[in-house]
Amino acid sequence: MTVTLHNRRLTGPMAWTSTADTSTAGSWRNQRPRLIPEKCTGCNVCWKFCPEPAITIVGKKVDFELDVCKGCGVCAEVCAPEAIEMVPEESA
Amino acid sequence: MAKLTIPSEELMVGGHVACPGCGAALAMRLLLKGLGPKAVMVIPACCWAVIPGAMPGTCLKVSTVFSSFESTAAMASGIKAGLRRTGRGDVPVVGFAGDGGTADIGIQALSGAAERNEDFLYVCYDNEAYMNTGIQRSGSTPEYSWTTTTPRGLEKRTSKKDMPMILDAHRIPYVATANPSFPEDFVAKAKKAASLKGTRYLHILADCPTGWKHDPSQMVEVGRLATMSHLFPLYEIEEGRLRITWAPSNPVPVEKYLRAQGRFKDLTAEQIEEIQAEVKARWEGLKAREAREKKAVEKEAAPPEVSAAPTPHPAAPVSETVYVKPSPPLHFP
Numbered sequence: 377m378t379v380t381l382h383n384r385r386l387t388g389p390m391a392w393t394s395t396a397d398t399s400t401a402g403s404w405r406n407q408r409p410r411l412i413p414e415k416c417t418g419c420n421v422c423w424k425f426c427p428e429p430a431i432t433i434v435g436k437k438v439d440f441e442l443d444v445c446k447g448c449g450v451c452a453e454v455c456a457p458e459a460i461e462m463v464p465e466e467s468a
Numbered sequence: 469m470a471k472l473t474i475p476s477e478e479l480m481v482g483g484h485v486a487c488p489g490c491g492a493a494l495a496m497r498l499l500l501k502g503l504g505p506k507a508v509m510v511i512p513a514c515c516w517a518v519i520p521g522a523m524p525g526t527c528l529k530v531s532t533v534f535s536s537f538e539s540t541a542a543m544a545s546g547i548k549a550g551l552r553r554t555g556r557g558d559v560p561v562v563g564f565a566g567d568g569g570t571a572d573i574g575i576q577a578l579s580g581a582a583e584r585n586e587d588f589l590y591v592c593y594d595n596e597a598y599m600n601t602g603i604q605r606s607g608s609t610p611e612y613s614w615t616t617t618t619p620r621g622l623e624k625r626t627s628k629k630d631m632p633m634i635l636d637a638h639r640i641p642y643v644a645t646a647n648p649s650f651p652e653d654f655v656a657k658a659k660k661a662a663s664l665k666g667t668r669y670l671h672i673l674a675d676c677p678t679g680w681k682h683d684p685s686q687m688v689e690v691g692r693l694a695t696m697s698h699l700f701p702l703y704e705i706e707e708g709r710l711r712i713t714w715a716p717s718n719p720v721p722v723e724k725y726l727r728a729q730g731r732f733k734d735l736t737a738e739q740i741e742e743i744q745a746e747v748k749a750r751w752e753g754l755k756a757r758e759a760r761e762k763k764a765v766e767k768e769a770a771p772p773e774v775s776a777a778p779t780p781h782p783a784a785p786v787s788e789t790v791y792v793k794p795s796p797p798l799h800f801p
């Protein structure tokens with residue numbers, strides 16, 4: 377069943393899934409991941425472990441959905457070739 | 469793109485309100501990859517009752533019902549019965565509760581449902597304390613751990629309840645342990661559990677950086693150390709037969725796992741040694757059980773031996789005396 381309420385599409389009778397435009401979970405983040413493309417092998421390991429999830433990978437292009445990323449640093453920690461660096465929000 | 473080792477479909481989306489680096493959030497994401505979109509989740513009071521977000525928003529693409537703290541298994545039984553009665557018996561029902569909701573307050577509903585072999589999957593995400601209300605100790609908190617109700621100097625002095633083995637004692641079709649730091653093993657068990665009938669139980673070690681006191685970025689590593697040290701072994705028990713699904717050949721000292729977390733900061737060398745000895749004993753017990761049950765299966769499969777000689781009267785079985793180490797006395801300084 378799909379219901380439209382306040383211009384929002386509901387995926388069930390009672391609730392809709394949060395998306396980048398409805399959630400501000402990333403607004404209080406104090407650091408953000410940044411990709412170093414030369415080092416990335418496209419291995420998907422960061423995607424596998426992101427607890428949000430906030431990572432999509434197309435080819436070797438790793439994309440961080442910064443509206444919902446909380447800057448936990450898990451992705452940078454599990455990336456063996458160290459292709460992700462965590463950057464403080466002030467200097468991002 | 470490298471080949472994916474777990475399904476790409478996401479049934480949980482970002483924007484939820486779990487703390488950064490929450491192991492329980494990763495656990496749910498992986499679990500849903502194994503269960504598929506049809507599942508109905510029953511979630512009692514716990515962090516996961518909050519994580520989906522404020523109504524009417526949710527991060528879960530599956531139907532979710534929130535139950536009272538103690539009645540996850542009772543509600544899951546009822547929902548399954550209702551689905552069956554209305555011709556939708558193929559819809560999988562999943563209870564998803566914390567360790568407090570499982571080992572303490574929800575244990576009687578769970579035990580009753582398991583005894584009736586109700587047809588649902590029960591998942592306990594074990595972050596080893598009541599995290600949602602501010603890190604109080606639960607029956608699943610490990611010995612010598614700090615929590616806000618077992619503060620410095622008064623750390624917990626009793627062992628952690630062994631929930632998977634308690635459920636195994638109910639003789640249910642499937643019991644397994646899983647760890648989000650090992651996603652392939654995790655998803656395979658979720659899939660297998662979903663494919664079976666009757667009461668199935670999955671026990672997940674879910675790192676909680678907030679309560680375990682370590683940097684959120686270490687979530688996957690701390691979880692990995694738990695299994696690499698044999699402290700949280702990965703096994704499954706299918707129809708009563710135990711199989712270790714993955715284990716390191718050279719375990720790391722349990723001290724590495726303990727020292728990575730602030731909640732074990734005050735541990736003395738003797739206490740670490742004691743934990744190490746217990747981990748070793750439990751591990752050897754698991755290995756012995758696995759070997760014993762494997763042998764029994766092989767024997768069952770082998771053709772019966774035909775012997776010409778009359779079978780002698782079997783000797784009376786020698787009862788083995790098992791020495792159980794008494795637990796240390798309760799000690800409050």
Ligand SMILES: Cc1ncc(C[n+]2csc(CCOP(=O)(O)OP(=O)(O)O)c2C)c(N)n1
Pocket residue numbers: 513514515516536537538565566567568569570595597598599600601606
């Ligand atoms: C009957 C009842 N008692 C107490 C509470 C308060 N309460 C809500 S969540 C919670 C802690 C849950 O702990 P656990 O099951 O381990 O899940 P976690 O929060 O650690 O994820 C408590 C005590 C409640 N909601 N209902």
Ligand code: SF4
Pocket residue numbers: 411415416417418419420421422423433438454455456457458459460
């Ligand atoms: S883990 Fe590292 S190397 Fe692998 S895809 Fe992610 S960023 Fe690239």
Ligand code: SF4
Pocket residue numbers: 408409425426427428429430431440444445446447448449450451452489
């Ligand atoms: S920092 Fe954390 S939330 Fe953000 S993309 Fe990396 S793993 Fe995901």
Ligand code: SF4
Pocket residue numbers: 485486487488489490491492493515519595599600675676677678679
């Ligand atoms: S308190 Fe722990 S279990 Fe609860 S959301 Fe935070 S990290 Fe996750």
Ligand SMILES: [Mg+2]
Pocket residue numbers: 566567568593594595596597598599
């Ligand atoms: Mg808990």
